[in-house]
Amino acid sequence: MKPAPFEYHRPTTVAEAAELLADHRDAELLAGNQSLGIVMANRLATPDHLVDLNAVEELDFVEDRDGSVAVGAMTRHRTIERSDLLAETVPMLPEAAEQIAGPSVRNRGTLGGSVGEADPAGNYPAALVALDATLEIASADESREVPVSDYFIAYMFTDLGEDEIITAAEIPTGPFPPDRTGMAFLELKPTAQTWPTVSAATAVRVDDPEAEDPEIEEARLALANAADVPLRVEDAETEVEGEPLSEETLSAAAERATAAADPEDEMHADSEFKVEVAGEYARRSLAKSYERATT
Numbered sequence: 139m140k141p142a143p144f145e146y147h148r149p150t151t152v153a154e155a156a157e158l159l160a161d162h163r164d165a166e167l168l169a170g171n172q173s174l175g176i177v178m179a180n181r182l183a184t185p186d187h188l189v190d191l192n193a194v195e196e197l198d199f200v201e202d203r204d205g206s207v208a209v210g211a212m213t214r215h216r217t218i219e220r221s222d223l224l225a226e227t228v229p230m231l232p233e234a235a236e237q238i239a240g241p242s243v244r245n246r247g248t249l250g251g252s253v254g255e256a257d258p259a260g261n262y263p264a265a266l267v268a269l270d271a272t273l274e275i276a277s278a279d280e281s282r283e284v285p286v287s288d289y290f291i292a293y294m295f296t297d298l299g300e301d302e303i304i305t306a307a308e309i310p311t312g313p314f315p316p317d318r319t320g321m322a323f324l325e326l327k328p329t330a331q332t333w334p335t336v337s338a339a340t341a342v343r344v345d346d347p348e349a350e351d352p353e354i355e356e357a358r359l360a361l362a363n364a365a366d367v368p369l370r371v372e373d374a375e376t377e378v379e380g381e382p383l384s385e386e387t388l389s390a391a392a393e394r395a396t397a398a399a400d401p402e403d404e405m406h407a408d409s410e411f412k413v414e415v416a417g418e419y420a421r422r423s424l425a426k427s428y429e430r431a432t433t
């Protein structure tokens with residue numbers, strides 16, 4: 139099938155793109171076209187207007203801000219995967235990017251497209267939830283910021299208005315100084331090019347990496363594809379905080395993750411299996427983060 143007819147627009151600034159959304163009620167943004175094209179080809183989306191963001195250069199950046207790093211919405215997965223700044227400050231994000239599909243998807247797909255699509259199996263949604271990111275959003279009338287924890291509301295349903303554009307994600311770096319932090323993004327997937335069965339995004343900050351048994355001061359855990367939204371599991375985080383990581387605390391955290399998971403059945407993985415994977419990948423990812431924080 140071919141997409142239904144639409145009018146194509148190619149703005150060069152965010153302001154111009156926002157005006158186009160304000161002027162045309164039935165308009166859709168186009169970013170890397172790794173998801174939208176499939177949906178339109180199947181006529182599950184039939185917008186009258188397509189607003190292509192690929193010429194909006196101001197949306198393509200990775201930048202160091204005071205106490206945070208920011209990634210523009212049109213930054214490709216490939217750029218995130220290879221960014222030295224992100225590898226240094228929030229290595230979970232490049233690790234999440236490098237596991238998305240194959241090179242052709244990573245060369246075109248963008249952070250904004252992934253967050254805009256809001257698939258609960260997506261790599262960035264879980265990573266950004268674990269990292270307590272804030273989304274920067276613009277419309278013709280205003281710019282606003284939304285904590286990512288408030289953005290994902292239900293299955294592929296978000297706080298984004300129809301006339302709004304995600305312009306960037308800002309990630310605070312203060313809670314996780316690189317010299318005392320380990321992060322990991324672990325996923326189980328049947329083959330390289332497919333979406334993951336379940337993923338775990340974790341971060342761990344220890345008190346003193348040189349100590350014999352470093353204590354975990356702060357931990358983060360978010361799961362992808364384990365519920366209808368990216369799932370932060372704060373009571374699992376609490377289980378490992380305030381002491382060195384041990385088999386007991388890891389098992390307690392894994393149990394919390396298992397209890398929190400509430401996934402849908404899929405063709406290759408029923409919900410029971412996905413719940414088990416959620417617990418096991420929470421455990422492995424926390425252990426990997428601790429290992430990285432302490433070596």
Ligand SMILES: Cc1cc2nc3c(=O)[nH]c(=O)nc-3n(C[C@H](O)[C@H](O)[C@H](O)COP(=O)(O)OP(=O)(O)OC[C@H]3O[C@@H](n4cnc5c(N)ncnc54)[C@H](O)[C@@H]3O)c2cc1C
Pocket residue numbers: 166167168169170171172173174175191211212237238239240243246247248249250251252253254255259260261262298302303304305331332333334
């Ligand atoms: C074979 C295959 C495997 C994949 N595997 C994975 C995987 O394992 N993990 C993973 O995370 N992803 C995976 N993806 C999805 C991939 O990451 C896509 O690139 C991404 O989901 C959509 O990004 P895009 O830039 O292509 O957006 P598009 O397809 O262009 O747009 C997607 C949606 O986002 C909206 N949108 C785009 N930009 C913005 C913006 N700035 N503000 C608001 N809304 C916006 C669009 O209107 C559209 O509704 C896979 C895709 C394919 C084809």
